[in-house]
Amino acid sequence: MTVAALPPARDLSHHLNEIAKNRFPSPLKDIFNYMGRPGMISMAGGLPHPSLFPFNELALQVYPPSTDLSEGVPPLGEQMSLTIPKYPSAKTDTSLTSILQYGNCSGNPALRAFLHQFTLDLYQPAYSDFQILLHEGNTSGWTKVVRLLLEPNEYILCEEFTFPSSMSVWVPMGCKAVPIKMDGEGMRADHLEEVLASWETTHPGTRRPHIMYIVPVGQNPSGSTMPAERRKEIYDLCVKYDIIICEDDPYTTLQYPPFEITDTPAPVAPKSGADFAASLVPSFLKFDYEGRVIRLESFSKTIAPGNRLGYFVANPLFTERLLRATEVESQTPSGWSQGIILQLLTTWGQAGYLTWLSRLRDTYQTRRDTMCANLAKVFKALPAASYASAVPGAEGIALYPSSTDSASIKPDQLPVASFTAPVGGMFLWIKFYLKGAPRYRELVAQGVEDPEKSFMDEFWTALADNLVLLTPGSYYTPWEGAHKLSTSARGAERDVGYMRFAFSYNSSDEMEEGIRRVEQVVKKLWAY
Amino acid sequence: MTVAALPPARDLSHHLNEIAKNRFPSPLKDIFNYMGRPGMISMAGGLPHPSLFPFNELALQVYPPSTDLSEGVPPLGEQMSLTIPKYPSAKTDTSLTSILQYGNCSGNPALRAFLHQFTLDLYQPAYSDFQILLHEGNTSGWTKVVRLLLEPNEYILCEEFTFPSSMSVWVPMGCKAVPIKMDGEGMRADHLEEVLASWETTHPGTRRPHIMYIVPVGQNPSGSTMPAERRKEIYDLCVKYDIIICEDDPYTTLQYPPFEITDTPAPVAPKSGADFAASLVPSFLKFDYEGRVIRLESFSKTIAPGNRLGYFVANPLFTERLLRATEVESQTPSGWSQGIILQLLTTWGQAGYLTWLSRLRDTYQTRRDTMCANLAKVFKALPAASYASAVPGAEGIALYPSSTDSASIKPDQLPVASFTAPVGGMFLWIKFYLKGAPRYRELVAQGVEDPEKSFMDEFWTALADNLVLLTPGSYYTPWEGAHKLSTSARGAERDVGYMRFAFSYNSSDEMEEGIRRVEQVVKKLWAY
Structure with missing residues (x-):
C-alpha cells in the first residue's frame, strides 16, 4: 500500500497542555547530530x-x-x-x-520499522505521516497522553463504564468524566452529539471536553466491540467538535463471532493470517484523515504483560512531544523487552505474527464459548428478546434460576441477570436485576442513599466468602465528582448492578465450579 | 545488623504535593486481599x-x-x-x-528482599522502617519524586552544576533552581546555610525550597565526591530547614583514590568485596534518622543501562505514595529485567555482587588514570597549587601548552585549563581559562552579552569539526529563569568555561587521539 496520496496530519498543536508546550529538546541533540560522522571520537556520552x-x-x-x-x-x-x-x-x-x-528514546529502530509496516498493512491510517513511538504498556501510554493534552480540572469524554486505572491518573488532577451512554456496539454517537451540542448550556463557563478515552474492542468492562459504521459516526463528531481520540486497543486482535445460547460450542475453525486480518473491525485510524487519533497498542495481551511494552501510533507533532516526555519519564522501555520482542517478531515475520494472533484469538474464543456454556449449564439461559416485557430493551441472554420451567415464565418475570456474549476481549459483563432480591427491597425500604451500591457490595462479599472472586461493577463507574457518587445522583439506571466475569484465565472446570458458587449465593439472596 | 533500636521515620507528609495527596489506592486492593484464600476461584482479574x-x-x-x-x-x-x-x-x-x-506493582518480592538486605548491610540507614520500591532507572525515579513533592513554580535546591535531564522534568512546570556553590568535596554547606537563612529576605513571599537534588558520588558533571563530614553538615541543615534530600547515586560504587599528576598509573590492586564495601563513603542514609532521604539507586552503571531498572530507598509514607503513582505511570519495570537481575544477583549472592562491583570499580579507576595520564602526555600537566597566583584557589592539575618549559612559567601565567582528578564516577570536568584566547578577548571587547557562552559554543563546534565530541559545560547550568541566562546575570565566575570529558567508554588509544584533537583546536584558539 502506498501512502503518497494521503494527506498529512493537520496541525493540532492547540490541544497540547501548558507543560507539554514548555518541554524543550534534550540539549544532547546537537551531540547526536555530530555522532554519526566517520572517524568521530566521542568522549561526550557517559x-x-x-x-x-x-x-x-x-x-x-x-x-x-x-x-x-x-x-x-x-x-x-x-x-x-x-x-x-x-x-x-x-x-x-x-x-x-x-x-x-x-540508546534512542524513540525505541529500537528495527522494531519501530516492523510496527510501522504492520500498522500500515493492518490498520491503514487515512493520513500519511503517522509515526510509531514505543511505550511501556498502555497504562503508561495513556498516562503520557493525559500529561500531553489534559489541563487540571478539565472534563474528559469516556464510555458509560470505563477502565478504573485510566481514571487514576486524571482524578487527582481534579478532572471529571463525561460518560457517554453505551449500547451493544459501544459508545453511542447520538448521546455523544447531544452532550457536545448542549455543552455551553449544561456546563457554562467550562472548556468543552477535547479528549476522548475509548476502548473500542472487547471494551473493559462491558465486552462490547464497535463496528465500522459507529466508528465513522463518532470520528465525524470528533472532527466537528475538535476532539482528540485516544484509542486504547489492547484487545484488538481478540475478536469473535456472535454467540447464541442455542449454540453448541463447536471447535473453532482456524483462519489463515490473511483471512484473520481481513476479519477485524477497522481501527479508528482507518477513518483518521486528520491525525486526531492516538492509538495505544500493547503486547500485554498478545505476547505477555511482563514485557511492559507497547506503542503509540500518532501524528508527528504528538509523537515529538511524547518523546520529549519519554526522555525524562522512562527514557525507553527495557532493552531486554525490546530485543526479545524484536527477535520474536522478525523470526516469525509479519505473516507468522498474524498466524500467532489468529491462533491466540481462537483459544480465547473457545474460552468465551466455554464461559457462556457454563453459565447456561448452571442457570437457565434463555434468549432475552423473548422476555422483552420483563427486561425492556434487553439483548443477548437472560439467566433464570435453573429450576425454572421455561414454558412457565410469565412475559413480565424478571430474570436474575442478563448479558450479551462479547464479540471481543476477555470479559463478560453481567447485569443483575435487584428487585428480585428481598435484601435489596429492604435496603430500598430503609431509604439508604445508594441501595444498588450497598446491595452489590454485600453480594460481592458473600461471593468472596463463598470462594469466588468477580470484579464489582462499581469499579467502572466514571468519576464525575464527589456530588455524583450515588446511582441516583449520577442518573444511572436504577435497580440493577453489574459484575465482570473474566474468561481469560480459568479452565472449564474452574469456570463451572466458580459459576456454581455464584449460583449458590444468588439462590440465597434472590430467595428461590 | 539489627534495626530494632532505631527510630521509625518521622511524619513528613506535609511535603507531598496536591496531586500526590489526592491519589487513591487501586480499587482492586480488596480483591488482592481475598486472592490468597485457599480454594478461591478468581474470575476477577483480566x-x-x-x-x-x-x-x-x-x-x-x-x-x-x-x-x-x-x-x-x-x-x-x-x-x-x-x-x-x-x-x-x-x-x-x-x-x-x-x-x-x-504482578505486584512494588516489584518482585524476592528482588526487593535482596535489595533491602543489601541496603541494610551496605548503607545502614539510621531509621528502622525504610522500604524498597523498584523503578525504571534513576531518571524515571527522579521524575516520580518531582511529581511526589514539587508544586508548580516552586524553587529547588541543586548543585552549582547539575545533570540536565534532572531539570527537564521541572523546568516545564515553571520551577526554578537554587544552585548551591561547590568545591572539590561537592555542595558547600556554608553556602547552603547562607541561602536558606536569608531566603525570606532574598525571595519574599515565596516558599522556601524543600527539596534538594544531589549527586554525591562522581557528581555529574563535576566528578566530585562528598565525604562523610560534609554529608553530616548538609543533612543537619536539611533537618533544620526541613528539606527532603533526593540522593541520586548511580555512581556510588565507582569510588577511587586521589590521583596526582606525578603518579605513574599502576595496575590497580583488587580488594575483597568486604574491604571494597568498607572503603565506600557513607550514603546520606547513614545519617538519616528522620527518613528524609529518598535514595535513587540504579543498575545502569553497574550491570547495564538497558535493564531500565533501579530502586527507591525511602520512608514508608513516600514509598506508598510513589507506589500509587507507579500503578498508573509504569505499573512495574519489565519482567525480563526483574527476572534476569534477580537470577543474576541470587546466583552471585551478596558477596559475589560486592566482588563484581569491586572489579568494576577497578576497571573504571584504570580508565580514569588512563585519561589523566593521556592529558598529561598531550599537555604540560603541573600541580595547580604551584601556580596559585595564576589560578587562585585552584586545586588539582593545571594544563599548559606542551611546549611550555615548566621552569620558565611565571607565577601569574594563566594555564589553558585545570581540573581535579575525580575520585568517583565517569567524568573529568575541565575548566578552561578564556583570557588567554584572542577570540575570547575580541568577544569581550565587542561587548557581546555572554562572551563566555559565545566563545565556548565556538570552541565546541571547532572541536566537533575536528572530530572530537565533548559535552559543553553550559548544559549543566541550572535553570534559574529567563532573566538569568548569561554568565554575568547568574553571577557565575567570569572568563572561564567548562567541558566534560567521559572516561567510561574509550580505549586508551582513542582517548589519546581524542585529546590530541582537542589540543590542536586549543593551540589554534589560544594562539600558542
Whole structure:
C-alpha cells in the first residue's frame, strides 16, 4: 500500500497542555547530530563500556506461530530458538551490547520499522505521516497522553463504564468524566452529539471536553466491540467538535463471532493470517484523515504483560512531544523487552505474527464459548428478546434460576441477570436485576442513599466468602465528582448492578465450579 | 545488623504535593486481599493465560563475579549459566509464567528482599522502617519524586552544576533552581546555610525550597565526591530547614583514590568485596534518622543501562505514595529485567555482587588514570597549587601548552585549563581559562552579552569539526529563569568555561587521539 496520496496530519498543536508546550529538546541533540560522522571520537556520552555488561549470550525457546495453543507447551523439537549474542554478527544486528546500552528514546529502530509496516498493512491510517513511538504498556501510554493534552480540572469524554486505572491518573488532577451512554456496539454517537451540542448550556463557563478515552474492542468492562459504521459516526463528531481520540486497543486482535445460547460450542475453525486480518473491525485510524487519533497498542495481551511494552501510533507533532516526555519519564522501555520482542517478531515475520494472533484469538474464543456454556449449564439461559416485557430493551441472554420451567415464565418475570456474549476481549459483563432480591427491597425500604451500591457490595462479599472472586461493577463507574457518587445522583439506571466475569484465565472446570458458587449465593439472596 | 533500636521515620507528609495527596489506592486492593484464600476461584482479574506466552525457557551466559574485566569476555568454560524455566520448579520459584504475568506493582518480592538486605548491610540507614520500591532507572525515579513533592513554580535546591535531564522534568512546570556553590568535596554547606537563612529576605513571599537534588558520588558533571563530614553538615541543615534530600547515586560504587599528576598509573590492586564495601563513603542514609532521604539507586552503571531498572530507598509514607503513582505511570519495570537481575544477583549472592562491583570499580579507576595520564602526555600537566597566583584557589592539575618549559612559567601565567582528578564516577570536568584566547578577548571587547557562552559554543563546534565530541559545560547550568541566562546575570565566575570529558567508554588509544584533537583546536584558539 502506498501512502503518497494521503494527506498529512493537520496541525493540532492547540490541544497540547501548558507543560507539554514548555518541554524543550534534550540539549544532547546537537551531540547526536555530530555522532554519526566517520572517524568521530566521542568522549561526550557517559556510556558504560559494553564489555563490562556481565552477560554473554541469551537463548530463548519460543513457540512457532502456528502452535496449537489448546495443547499447552509445544514439544521441544517443534520449538524455535532465538539467540541474542553479546556482539553484532553477520547474522544479526541485534546484540546484547546494543539492546543493553543507552540508546534512542524513540525505541529500537528495527522494531519501530516492523510496527510501522504492520500498522500500515493492518490498520491503514487515512493520513500519511503517522509515526510509531514505543511505550511501556498502555497504562503508561495513556498516562503520557493525559500529561500531553489534559489541563487540571478539565472534563474528559469516556464510555458509560470505563477502565478504573485510566481514571487514576486524571482524578487527582481534579478532572471529571463525561460518560457517554453505551449500547451493544459501544459508545453511542447520538448521546455523544447531544452532550457536545448542549455543552455551553449544561456546563457554562467550562472548556468543552477535547479528549476522548475509548476502548473500542472487547471494551473493559462491558465486552462490547464497535463496528465500522459507529466508528465513522463518532470520528465525524470528533472532527466537528475538535476532539482528540485516544484509542486504547489492547484487545484488538481478540475478536469473535456472535454467540447464541442455542449454540453448541463447536471447535473453532482456524483462519489463515490473511483471512484473520481481513476479519477485524477497522481501527479508528482507518477513518483518521486528520491525525486526531492516538492509538495505544500493547503486547500485554498478545505476547505477555511482563514485557511492559507497547506503542503509540500518532501524528508527528504528538509523537515529538511524547518523546520529549519519554526522555525524562522512562527514557525507553527495557532493552531486554525490546530485543526479545524484536527477535520474536522478525523470526516469525509479519505473516507468522498474524498466524500467532489468529491462533491466540481462537483459544480465547473457545474460552468465551466455554464461559457462556457454563453459565447456561448452571442457570437457565434463555434468549432475552423473548422476555422483552420483563427486561425492556434487553439483548443477548437472560439467566433464570435453573429450576425454572421455561414454558412457565410469565412475559413480565424478571430474570436474575442478563448479558450479551462479547464479540471481543476477555470479559463478560453481567447485569443483575435487584428487585428480585428481598435484601435489596429492604435496603430500598430503609431509604439508604445508594441501595444498588450497598446491595452489590454485600453480594460481592458473600461471593468472596463463598470462594469466588468477580470484579464489582462499581469499579467502572466514571468519576464525575464527589456530588455524583450515588446511582441516583449520577442518573444511572436504577435497580440493577453489574459484575465482570473474566474468561481469560480459568479452565472449564474452574469456570463451572466458580459459576456454581455464584449460583449458590444468588439462590440465597434472590430467595428461590 | 539489627534495626530494632532505631527510630521509625518521622511524619513528613506535609511535603507531598496536591496531586500526590489526592491519589487513591487501586480499587482492586480488596480483591488482592481475598486472592490468597485457599480454594478461591478468581474470575476477577483480566490475566492472559500463561500457557499462551510464546516463550518456553530462557538461558543466559553470565560472567562470574570475579571476572578479570580487563581481559574482555571470559572464556566460555568459565561462564555461569542462568536459566529461567517456563514454570516454577523445585529448583527455583522464578519462572517465565510469573515474571511475564501482571504482578505486584512494588516489584518482585524476592528482588526487593535482596535489595533491602543489601541496603541494610551496605548503607545502614539510621531509621528502622525504610522500604524498597523498584523503578525504571534513576531518571524515571527522579521524575516520580518531582511529581511526589514539587508544586508548580516552586524553587529547588541543586548543585552549582547539575545533570540536565534532572531539570527537564521541572523546568516545564515553571520551577526554578537554587544552585548551591561547590568545591572539590561537592555542595558547600556554608553556602547552603547562607541561602536558606536569608531566603525570606532574598525571595519574599515565596516558599522556601524543600527539596534538594544531589549527586554525591562522581557528581555529574563535576566528578566530585562528598565525604562523610560534609554529608553530616548538609543533612543537619536539611533537618533544620526541613528539606527532603533526593540522593541520586548511580555512581556510588565507582569510588577511587586521589590521583596526582606525578603518579605513574599502576595496575590497580583488587580488594575483597568486604574491604571494597568498607572503603565506600557513607550514603546520606547513614545519617538519616528522620527518613528524609529518598535514595535513587540504579543498575545502569553497574550491570547495564538497558535493564531500565533501579530502586527507591525511602520512608514508608513516600514509598506508598510513589507506589500509587507507579500503578498508573509504569505499573512495574519489565519482567525480563526483574527476572534476569534477580537470577543474576541470587546466583552471585551478596558477596559475589560486592566482588563484581569491586572489579568494576577497578576497571573504571584504570580508565580514569588512563585519561589523566593521556592529558598529561598531550599537555604540560603541573600541580595547580604551584601556580596559585595564576589560578587562585585552584586545586588539582593545571594544563599548559606542551611546549611550555615548566621552569620558565611565571607565577601569574594563566594555564589553558585545570581540573581535579575525580575520585568517583565517569567524568573529568575541565575548566578552561578564556583570557588567554584572542577570540575570547575580541568577544569581550565587542561587548557581546555572554562572551563566555559565545566563545565556548565556538570552541565546541571547532572541536566537533575536528572530530572530537565533548559535552559543553553550559548544559549543566541550572535553570534559574529567563532573566538569568548569561554568565554575568547568574553571577557565575567570569572568563572561564567548562567541558566534560567521559572516561567510561574509550580505549586508551582513542582517548589519546581524542585529546590530541582537542589540543590542536586549543593551540589554534589560544594562539600558542
